[in-house]
Amino acid sequence: MKTKTFTGHLAALFTIIVWGTTLISSTKLLTGGFSPAEVIICRFLLAFVLLNIIYPPRLKFEGIKREMMYAVSGLLGVTLYFFLEIVALQYTKAANASVIFATAPFFCGIFSLFSKKADKPKLNFFIGFALAITGIILVTFEEGFTFDLNVQGALFAIGSAVSWGLYSLLTKTIGTYGHNVIQTTRRIFMYGLIFMIPTVFIFDVDIKHFALLADMEMLFNMLYLALCASGVCFLTWSKATNTLGPVKATTYIYGTPLVTIVFSYFFLRSQTLTAQLFIGAALIIAGLVISVTKSSHSEKKKAKRRKR
Numbered sequence: 001m002k003t004k005t006f007t008g009h010l011a012a013l014f015t016i017i018v019w020g021t022t023l024i025s026s027t028k029l030l031t032g033g034f035s036p037a038e039v040i041i042c043r044f045l046l047a048f049v050l051l052n053i054i055y056p057p058r059l060k061f062e063g064i065k066r067e068m069m070y071a072v073s074g075l076l077g078v079t080l081y082f083f084l085e086i087v088a089l090q091y092t093k094a095a096n097a098s099v100i101f102a103t104a105p106f107f108c109g110i111f112s113l114f115s116k117k118a119d120k121p122k123l124n125f126f127i128g129f130a131l132a133i134t135g136i137i138l139v140t141f142e143e144g145f146t147f148d149l150n151v152q153g154a155l156f157a158i159g160s161a162v163s164w165g166l167y168s169l170l171t172k173t174i175g176t177y178g179h180n181v182i183q184t185t186r187r188i189f190m191y192g193l194i195f196m197i198p199t200v201f202i203f204d205v206d207i208k209h210f211a212l213l214a215d216m217e218m219l220f221n222m223l224y225l226a227l228c229a230s231g232v233c234f235l236t237w238s239k240a241t242n243t244l245g246p247v248k249a250t251t252y253i254y255g256t257p258l259v260t261i262v263f264s265y266f267f268l269r270s271q272t273l274t275a276q277l278f279i280g281a282a283l284i285i286a287g288l289v290i291s292v293t294k295s296s297h298s299e300k301k302k303a304k305r306r307k308r
Contacts (some may be wrong), residue, residue: 008243009292012252020259022229033212036086037203038227039225040242041196042210044078046226047234048189048249055182062177069174070184071191077167077234083199084160092153098257102136105129105250105291107165112247115169119245125291131255132287138280139261154289164253168237168246175242178191185234250289258284 012197029039036154106129109121176183199205213219240249258281 004243008249010103010146010241012223012244013255014248015233015236016252016255017259018233019121019227019264020256022225023260024090024263025224027231028221029218029225030219034209034218035204035206036089036201037083037224038207038209040082040086041193041200041205044189044196045191046223048193049184049228050227051189051249051298052057055186057180057183059179059183059187062162064261066177069170070187073167073170073174074188074191074193076170078189079197079199080159081167082204083294084156084163086203088153088156088160088263090153093155095155097157098135099136100154102133102253102257103158104161104164104253106170107162107245108168108250109165109247111127111165111169116291118250119247121247123246124173125251128251128254128287128289128291130287131283131290132251135280135283135285135287136254136257138283139257139277168233168241168250172246173236175238181235181238181242185238189230189234196236248292253286254291263264 024038030036034042085097085101088100109125109129113120174188175181177184213222237249240252243249262279
């Protein structure tokens with residue numbers, strides 16, 4: 001049991017580290033000529049192809065109820081999450097939006113209260129959330145607190161966080177179906193891509209831009225986003241939520257801004273390290289540890305009571 005739990009934590013940590021570094025590849029692609037919509041569509045299309053190659057067996061139709069679960073997961077975790085994020089960034093600063101995006105664990109915890117299967121958040125979850133969000137604000141607004149948030153931008157950013165919180169809960173349910181995680185993730189991606197079709201006409205998508213992938217640097221960054229950040233990490237995220245539970249796994253999202261800052265410092269040279277950053281980092285880590293460790297301890301007590 002301990003080994004399984006450790007594997008779940010490892011999967012969550014790996015996922016967040018990779019997702020925290022995607023800023024670098026996304027920045028390279030966006031400055032190289034791609035639009036945000038083109039990056040999202042291309043990365044998930046390539047990820048879908050990858051999952052078909054590494055595990056060809058198809059997932060059989062098992063009723064409209066389960067198929068709807070895959071479809072809603074694709075809509076929430078792939079289409080809505082990423083495109084709401086894009087729209088939010090058009091109305092408000094990335095720093096402001098990133099703080100709201102990081103509230104996804106809070107929404108996951110709230111929604112879990114209405115789920116019969118999901119673990120319910122305890123007091124330590126909310127204490128950890130408060131510490132982590134405080135730390136995220138410190139590291140995000142290191143150059144000065146200017147939270148002049150546009151109402152429309154805030155609503156889209158909240159929508160993005162809500163989408164991911166709900167998606168994480170759904171993946172826990174999908175994990176109980178007993179299928180290979182590659183098959184279920186591929187089915188989710190399929191529906192996500194289907195729901196992306198209308199966005200081709202809404203956002204700036206030009207098929208000619210994909211010729212930019214002839215450049216090796218552009219190709220590498222797109223493959224990193226598609227194969228690692230989408231293909232592999234959606235699998236490891238499913239592993240984390242199935243093992244730890246959606247509430248506990250989602251708290252790892254607190255670490256995403258911290259990972260982004262660290263890698264921005266080393267690779268983009270766009271970040272300076274200050275005392276405020278270190279204090280913020282300490283609060284983020286403390287919030288994550290409190291949210292995860294304490295709940296694990298309470299679960300052990302419950303297990304002992306059941307044995308008695």
